[in-house]
Structures are given as structure tokens and as C-alpha cells.
Amino acid sequence: MNILLTSGARRIDFVGFFHDALKNAGINGKVIVADPEHNAPSLQAGDENYVIPHQTDSRYMEAIVEICKKHKVKCLVPLNDWEVPKLSAHKEELEKIGVSVFTPEPNIVDKVRDKGKYRELLKSFEVKAPLSYLNIEDAVNALENNEVSFPLIVKPRNGSASIGVEIAYNVEDLKFAYELAVREIKESPLDDATYKEPEDNVIIQDVIEGEKFSVDMFNDLDGRFLTSLIRKQLDMRGGDVDRCITENPPVLLEIARRIGENLGHAGYMNTDVYYDGTDYYVIDINPRFGGGYAFSHIAGANIPAAIIALTAGNEVKDDWLTQDSDLELARHDIVVRIDKQKEKYAL
Structure with missing residues (x-):
């Protein structure tokens, strides 16, 4: 093979x-x-x-x-x-x-690559996403109506690798961050990854402060949910998790199951989930095998073995789908x- x-x-x-x-x-x-x-x-x-x-x-x-x-x-x-x-x-x-x-089917890829639709998409799964605005005018109106408050985060709707991500602390910052995001989209492969014009490919979101988690879902080729792997983020570098702790909290396992079962995607899906002390919010969804999986692999999971078994039509072993909990792990070059x-x- x-x-x-x-x-x-x-x-x-x-x-x-x-x-x-x-x-x-x-x-x-x-x-x-x-x-x-x-x-x-x-x-x-x-x-x-x-x-x-x-x-x-x-x-x-x-x-x-x-x-x-x-x-x-x-x-x-x-x-x-x-x-x-x-x-x-x-x-x-x-x-x-x-x-x-x-990879997921095209309609699923379109859904998860657009952060502007997360609240609508995830609400039906009983999963939360941050308040989001697609232009400066709507964000300013929300600020004036006390719907949200600064800081706000500005980023591409279909972003990757932290390109075009800025934090705004006032309206002047907000306008500057928006223009910067548009320019960075035009100058990056993000411009080719969507039919939207760069000016329409920016999102302004409420900033969720608190603990950060990588929550991965793995489905079989027919979109049946098989497992989730969760890591608490301790440190980031260049858009990737640099240090983490493996965890298996029931509430996040349930959120992952809901997303995996309802999306029905084929293969691997990686999400970023933030906890503000009260609720968990899905910040990002990436429809591919995330680099953070390497931590879970060292902690005992073996998704490559599961992928090979699924390709060959063989049984997927439960041991491949689980990780040891409470292991602190770090990358090195x-x-x-x-x-x-x-x-x-x-x-």
C-alpha cells in the first residue's frame, strides 16, 4: 500500500x-x-x-x-x-x-473554512462560537449597543497559520487591523482559497479569554465518528502548539462527538476551543490532519494505523483511538x- x-x-x-x-x-x-x-x-x-x-x-x-x-x-x-x-x-x-x-466533501470544507458562519453552523449542534461581525460598521454598532466590548480580534474568515490576525483595543485599531488583514489576504495563498473578495473575507470577533484546547475529531471514510483527541495548549509558536498537556475532559469529549457526528466528515478535523471559565467556544476548525496530533501520537494514539486499516478495509483497533491523559509534552527542532x-x- x-x-x-x-x-x-x-x-x-x-x-x-x-x-x-x-x-x-x-x-x-x-x-x-x-x-x-x-x-x-x-x-x-x-x-x-x-x-x-x-x-x-x-x-x-x-x-x-x-x-x-x-x-x-x-x-x-x-x-x-x-x-x-x-x-x-x-x-x-x-x-x-x-x-x-x-478529506471532507466540498460542502463540509466550505462550511468549516468560513469562520463567519460558525455560530449558525454550530448552534444546531449545541456548540458555542464567539460573537462575530463581517464588517466594521456592524462591529461598531455592536460596541455602541454594549453587545461586545474591546478587545476584538480581526482575522481572515478562512485563515491559516495566524496570517492577518490582529487584536484591536479601540476603533482606530479596528480600522487599521481590518485594512492590514485585507492586504495580507491579497498577498497570501488565502486569496486563492475562497471565491470571496479580500474585503469580504475578514471577520471581527469577540475575544475569548481563558484556557485553550486543541480538540481533534477523526471519522472513517463514510463520515462515522470514531474518536476525539484533546490537548490543553500551554504555548504556541508560529501558529502551532509548542507545549501542551493531554487531557480527556468529558465536556470536551462530548463537544467533539457532537461536531464529528453532525459534520459527518471523512478523515481528520482539528479545532481550537477556548474556555472562559463558564462556556467552551469553538474558535477555529481545520479540515485536515493537524500538526498537533504528534503530541497525541506520543501519548499513545495511532491514527496513521487507523487510516491504513480503513484504506485496507480492516478493523480499527480501539487502542489506536485513545491517548494517555495528563502527559505534558513539548516540541523540539x-x-x-x-x-x-x-x-x-x-x-
Whole structure:
């Protein structure tokens, strides 16, 4: 069984997780890594490594399909949310050539990539989201009516990696942050990830102060909820969790179950949930295998093994779906030599 990990970037650990899962399952196969950057560290770790066009390039899907056909790929797992809309839109095409694609359907991707619709979407699941406004005028009116108060957070509706995120403490800050977010959207891949104009792709939200959690949901290929993995965030770096504690609080497990069952997505979904001392609020939903999963893997979970089993039509073991609780974990960096002989260009 050959597995394709797209946008591997720095996630050498994920390549190792899938290598180990194949070996432990007694399945012959390769872990193939693709990334648009020729010097991405993960391109040094795969059995086959491909430099592919960026997802904004019209040749992106051509490259993905070519790799899948050439290596008879059976399983595709994206590691970056920017590429998910395009992969999801071509999911049927990939499935026709025998690839199990661990991305949600396009309609689900559209829903979770738009933070402006979270309150409406999650309300039916009895899950809370922050008060949100889609323009400065509505936010100012809400401030004048004492519906919200400063500080407010300004960010892209379909954001990623903390691009264009600013905190505003007064109306002047708010206007500046809005214009800054619009400019950063125009200058980033976010502009290609939505049909909205940059000016319509900004959201202004109430700031939720308190404890922060990563809450992940994993469903099978038919959208049936299998498990959730929860980590309390202790420190962030570059938009990723740097230190955390694994936890299994019943209230968050229930929130994750509601989201996973009601969305009915295929594969992995990562969310950020904040607790203000009274209620839990979903701040962000990412329809892909989040980098924070690595903490849960060290704590005993094995979602790569579950993905391989689902692809092969085998039983998913309960042990793969659970993590040990109350473990404090932290990331560290390693250095790899960039050997260009390990890289191939897909097109």
C-alpha cells in the first residue's frame, strides 16, 4: 500500500508515523511525500519525494494525479488546510483511480473554512462560537449597543497559520487591523482559497479569554465518528502548539462527538476551543490532519494505523483511538541536510 502525504513541509515526524504503521501492520508499501518547496525537510524523509506546484497553480491537481497513477497510491492524506478545498473538489476523480482520500466533501470544507458562519453552523449542534461581525460598521454598532466590548480580534474568515490576525483595543485599531488583514489576504495563498473578495473575507470577533484546547475529531471514510483527541495548549509558536498537556475532559469529549457526528466528515478535523471559565467556544476548525496530533501520537494514539486499516478495509483497533491523559509534552527542532538527489519534480 502506497501512501501520499501532501504538503509535508516540516512534518518529518508524520512520515515516520506512517512508516511505522505500515511496518507494524505487516503491509508492504511506500510513504510518498509531496511539497511545493524543494527544501521542505519532509522531502528528505519519504520513500519517494516530489516537488509539486503550489495549490494555487493550475497544474497542482495534474501533479497529484500523476503521482497517484505512477505509484498506484491507495491513500492520500493532506497536511495543510490550504490544499484541502482543491483536493476535496477532485475527490471523486481520485477515488476513481483507487485512492482513498482523507478529506471532507466540498460542502463540509466550505462550511468549516468560513469562520463567519460558525455560530449558525454550530448552534444546531449545541456548540458555542464567539460573537462575530463581517464588517466594521456592524462591529461598531455592536460596541455602541454594549453587545461586545474591546478587545476584538480581526482575522481572515478562512485563515491559516495566524496570517492577518490582529487584536484591536479601540476603533482606530479596528480600522487599521481590518485594512492590514485585507492586504495580507491579497498577498497570501488565502486569496486563492475562497471565491470571496479580500474585503469580504475578514471577520471581527469577540475575544475569548481563558484556557485553550486543541480538540481533534477523526471519522472513517463514510463520515462515522470514531474518536476525539484533546490537548490543553500551554504555548504556541508560529501558529502551532509548542507545549501542551493531554487531557480527556468529558465536556470536551462530548463537544467533539457532537461536531464529528453532525459534520459527518471523512478523515481528520482539528479545532481550537477556548474556555472562559463558564462556556467552551469553538474558535477555529481545520479540515485536515493537524500538526498537533504528534503530541497525541506520543501519548499513545495511532491514527496513521487507523487510516491504513480503513484504506485496507480492516478493523480499527480501539487502542489506536485513545491517548494517555495528563502527559505534558513539548516540541523540539532537528536539522536535516537537503539532499537534492532525494527529490523529483512531478511536472
